[in-house]
Amino acid sequence: MSKSDKREEIVRAALELIAENGFHAAPMAMIADRAGVGAGTIYRYFENKDVLIGELYKDLEEKMLPVIQEGYDINAPLRERFLHLGTRILRYFIENPLHFRFIEQFHNSPYGVEHRRDKILGEKNGCNIFRELFEDGLSQQLLKAFPLTILFALSFGPIVNLARDHILGFVVMDETLIVAAIEACWDSISK
Amino acid sequence: MSKSDKREEIVRAALELIAENGFHAAPMAMIADRAGVGAGTIYRYFENKDVLIGELYKDLEEKMLPVIQEGYDINAPLRERFLHLGTRILRYFIENPLHFRFIEQFHNSPYGVEHRRDKILGEKNGCNIFRELFEDGLSQQLLKAFPLTILFALSFGPIVNLARDHILGFVVMDETLIVAAIEACWDSISK
């Protein structure tokens, strides 16, 4: 196994174990086992567990953003833009259940306390798309006059819940339902 | 300190520590310390940590339900009923941040896996009020024709997010905002 393959295997193993049963079920020895490396080897690639988890989180964030933005037309009508982003995010979570489960675990763990603010897609980096979208909507008076935080809550709250319910098998979100659900979210924020 | 005082102190200490910094920051020794009892004493009141946590959760559930239902008129118009329940829940969380934070931690911990399904107010016990509300709305054709799970997600998702954002200080939910936000949720589920 090549060097970079090994790093990848370690990250993959960590993602799987944590997503499947939470941090408490992912000790370093078990991660090493599933990655097919020795326990000590992990420490040649990551300073410690915190760093491993943190980099895993960053990896996922970096994979997610471009997928969500793909095909996004900043000049389209507001509603269309919202539906585009909303359905993309929900679809991404549904198609990448491990990513979703890990991110959720992360945000509810000691590892993720500092990241608390970026609610899965915060006002970080270049990804202020949602913020811009909402600010646009507010200035055009198309959205209800809520603080940004509330608009976020009305949009992301349902999305995260729907993704979780789908992944845990409580509902099957097909393409029709995905679109309809995000349209419903739009109804909650639009005037 | 009387016997029942002691039990109460233990439960209170556990609630505080877990709500403030999560399960990882609430070892039995620390709970004992904050309760002002010896570590061994806890085991005179609770078989083990799982049981302590479980009873704490049940306690909170029992305190919350009557508060939310108070003044609920099952014969009122559907919208009014929804607003009543929605605002009550959100207000309850805002006024009892420790309860909210504990319940959230619980649902995202090994302790709470089995309770997963009752999303803070599930189809348990006598508390099917929300379910009934939604079924009523569906049969009267006042609500969008979604599966119950999705109606739950559209309602609880925002509520939980708003409570969290308020408690963490990202937004200040006054009475006006509370009502407006729940009205917005109504817009997402109503036809």
Add this chain to the structure above:
DNA sequence: TATACAAGAATGAACGTTCATTCCGTTTTT
């Protein structure tokens, strides 16, 4: 009323387990 005693409650040091991390002998690469 004062004293002795029993029974339950409370305690916290000690134990066994689990886990992240380190260390060192072995294997692979250069």
Add this chain to the structure above:
DNA sequence: AAAAACGGAATGAACGTTCATTCTTGTATA
């Protein structure tokens, strides 16, 4: 052959739980 990478046993810290001992409280006896 030197250097780097590797594996997994060893280490020590943290935790939940136990248990021998101490404290408290209520009752019986003088």
